[in-house]
Amino acid sequence: MTEQVKVNLLGLSRNQMEAFFTAMGEKAFRATQVMKWIYQEGVDDFDAMTNLSKALRDGLKEVAEITLPEVVQDHPSSDGTRKWLLKVDEVNHIEMVFIPEAERNTLCVSSQVGCTLACSFCSTARQGFNRNLTTAEIVGQIALAARIIGLPENKGDRIITNVVLMGMGEPLLNLENVAPALELMQDDLAFGISKRRVTVSTAGVVPGIDELRELSDVSLAVSLHAPNDELRDQLVPINKKYPIRELMAACKRYVAGKPHRRVTFEYVMLAGVNDSDEHARQLVKLLRAVPSKVNLIPFNPFPNAPYECSSNNRINAFREIIMQAGIITVTRKTRGEDIAAACGQLAGKVKDRTRRSERFEVKAVTKDNNDKEKIAS
Secondary structure: OOOOOOEEHHHOOHHHHHHHHHHOOOOOOHHHHHHHHHHHOOOOOHHHOOOOOHHHHHHHHHHEEOOOOEEEEEEEOOOOOEEEEEEOOOOOEEEEEEEEOOOOEEEEOOOEEEOOOOOOOOOHHHHOEEEEOOHHHHHHHHHHHHHHHOOOOOOOOOOOOEEEEOOOOOHHHOHHHHHHHHHHHHOOOOOOOOHHHEEEEEOOOHHHHHHHHHHOOOEEEEEOOOOOHHHHHHHOHHHHOOOHHHHHHHHHHHHOOOOOOOEEEEEEEEOOOOOOHHHHHHHHHHHOOOOEEEEEEEOOOOOOOOOOEOOHHHHHHHHHHHHHOOOEEEEOOOOOHHHOOOOOOOOOEOOOOOOHHHHHHHHHHHHHHHHHHHHHO
16 A cells, blocks of 8 residues: 655645645644744644644644755854755755854755756766755755754744855756745745845756746846856856857846846856956946846865866956946855855765766866876876
């Protein structure tokens, strides 16, 4: 006899939760009660939900569960950043990062197990790809972090003030599960985070940008990293499918009719690759048509990385050119580098069904052997 698959309530939006209880023969307000227990009280034991009848509690145990990802490793950084390796199934693990600051506490969550996009400067890309995360697995990261860090005594406060989907994966290739997760992030019965404090990052999936605009109104960040197609084709291969001209048009559509909204463009600084004065001038010309903010990201190294980070002087000169054009530009402070939690360093443990990780391993071994031969000679 097949065991009944239980519904993970973390994956249900408020409307879906109400429909779930209605289908059980209960009043819709039970959804409000249970969501408060899960998200405001941090409770995942139905027996502890004391304002539910015993019959309902027993019924829930038969058909539902509240299951969070499992912490496998917990890495605290010397700068206060904290990274967790989380088990999502028997063979796959993802990573999640908490970044505390004076005026905000940001949680960086993953949307996929691995990534399909193969950006050349990103450690996650080398792990290959296995599957999309479910809504419950995305929301579960936030719920888990809130419980580890500590729920506030005043339920109106928020320990996690910002959420960025900048962890493992391309969120816009998993919108089916990301969109309801975004809804829960903003729901006052769940995490109650302002739409401006929720950011979805994309490497440039143009149809996904347009679809996201219809589904949500969160902040958009674009991993640009190059000001022309020839260079971006090398760094961000999806550019061959959605070139810069199409990407910029989609970004312009995303903020159309939204006064004071900007698209944040992420730009990793790679020494001798994309960091010249001419690259900066090309970037200025490219961004003039889109309300923009630029985040310059010092490249964070990982084993066998093919790049080096631009010098501080080069980054400062690059930033000055963009700022003189009137575009808000900041250099992102590297956080969690000592625990490989910085931008582009998240790896997790992926059962790669693309076999990309094997190809990178072969390249790394070949390079190592060639280096040893050069030293020996």
